[in-house]
Amino acid sequence: MRARTHFLTQLDNLWLRRTSTLRALVSPRGVGQPPKFSRTVRDRLIGEILEDATSVLINDHGHAAFTRVTSSRHLRQIRGRGLLERGRNLLSWADNELNGPIIYVFWRGRKCLYVGKSSSPRRLWDYEKSAYLIQATCLEVFHVPRVSELGEAECLATHLFGPRDQKIQPSREKWGKKCPICQRHDAIREELQALFRMK
Numbered sequence: 001m002r003a004r005t006h007f008l009t010q011l012d013n014l015w016l017r018r019t020s021t022l023r024a025l026v027s028p029r030g031v032g033q034p035p036k037f038s039r040t041v042r043d044r045l046i047g048e049i050l051e052d053a054t055s056v057l058i059n060d061h062g063h064a065a066f067t068r069v070t071s072s073r074h075l076r077q078i079r080g081r082g083l084l085e086r087g088r089n090l091l092s093w094a095d096n097e098l099n100g101p102i103i104y105v106f107w108r109g110r111k112c113l114y115v116g117k118s119s120s121p122r123r124l125w126d127y128e129k130s131a132y133l134i135q136a137t138c139l140e141v142f143h144v145p146r147v148s149e150l151g152e153a154e155c156l157a158t159h160l161f162g163p164r165d166q167k168i169q170p171s172r173e174k175w176g177k178k179c180p181i182c183q184r185h186d187a188i189r190e191e192l193q194a195l196f197r198m199k
């Protein structure tokens with residue numbers, strides 16, 4: 001996996017740059033300057049390392065974590081001519097088939113457009129006249145048995161599906177338990193910032 005290799009390479013790179021002055025104090029510098037270390041370089045490398053680490057975590061644990069907080073899955077093609085008909089078809093299906101807290105995902109073929117959460121399928125009526133009804137080809141719905149895990153489920157779905165229209169940091173909302181990927185991401189960032197602290 002590219003991200004796994006890149007994570008290790010950039011971590012070594014960060015350490016090499018951080019210690020370049022120390023190395024130069026012991027052994028004379030070779031030809032050319034040692035790689036520069038600055039706040040800009042540090043922040044860029046930490047950003048890349050975090051992005052790679054998150055990709056690895058999602059790949060390794062994302063699906064299992066999402067499966068743990070969701071129960072059943074429903075997929076519905078959005079059919080009909082025009083906004084009103086498509087809305088009516090989809091919402092009457094939702095009223096009949098769904099209940100309880102849900103994560104809903106609008107798809108256009110294999111492209112994820114939007115991930116949302118709600119404590120009730122009634123929320124889908126807010127999309128009665130939404131452009132998603134025209135743009136999307138289907139709606140995927142996952143039941144979340146525990147309402148306290150809705151925030152975590154939404155965050156995991158966002159990591160896994162990479163929606164085109166993404167809300168910023170969904171897990172930052174006060175919605176019960178935090179996402180395990182985001183928790184680990186924050187722990188890695190803290191560790192990196194502690195290791196490569198600058199005055």
Ligand SMILES: [Zn+2]
Nearest residue numbers: 155179181182
């Ligand atoms: Zn998350």
